Amino acid sequence: MDRFEISTLRSYYGALLTERQNELLKLRYDDDLSFGEISEIMGISRQAVLDGLNKGEKRLARVDEALGVVARDKKIKQLLSALPSDGEAGAAVKEILRFMEE
DSSP: OHHHHHHHHHHHHHGGSOOHHHHHHIIIISSOOHHHHHHHHHHHOHHHHHHHHHHHHHHHHHHHHHHHHHHHHHHHHHHTSSSSOOOHHHHHHHHHHHHOOO
């Protein structure tokens, strides 16, 4: 998985991770810190950082595979984007897309 995909999955399912896994993923993928920097901040070994990241990534992948929320939302956005953007219906579509981005 690339960093964008992990950040997206974390935004959807981050509450299902342990606090430590969530923090490790945030530091690595959102803050773009190295294993060494993370180990210093968290007060753990680099191996513990790597293990925590791997466990967090695998958990996110398993949850998304089971629930499929990210793929569903992508499909909904794609379908909405294909609708005409004029008139009242268009305004409603734009509002729904804006809401989904929050």
